[in-house]
Amino acid sequence: AREKAGKRTLHSHIANALFDIIDQNNNNKLQKDEIANWMGAAGLNQSEAERLFDEADHSKKGYITREELIETEFCSFFHPEKC
Numbered sequence: 001a002r003e004k005a006g007k008r009t010l011h012s013h014i015a016n017a018l019f020d021i022i023d024q025n026n027n028n029k030l031q032k033d034e035i036a037n038w039m040g041a042a043g044l045n046q047s048e049a050e051r052l053f054d055e056a057d058h059s060k061k062g063y064i065t066r067e068e069l070i071e072t073e074f075c076s077f078f079h080p081e082k083c
Helices: 010-022 032-041 046-056 066-078
Strands: none
Touching (some): 010 066, 032 046, 046 066
């Protein structure tokens, strides 16, 4: 509700900061290799990185937008049974 009212939530601030960390080339898009690098640094394997990328790339255009990452991250954290 706060997001729709134009007020950023704590989750939104954190998710945006995470996006900025992962986006190594600062093009405002996350490519598969950027996701793999980030997840590898977190100790996760390549198949998990590919699964997350495929799950978050809603429009199947080969990259993840800021909005897609935030939506996917929010859903998996707060409503994992629906994601």
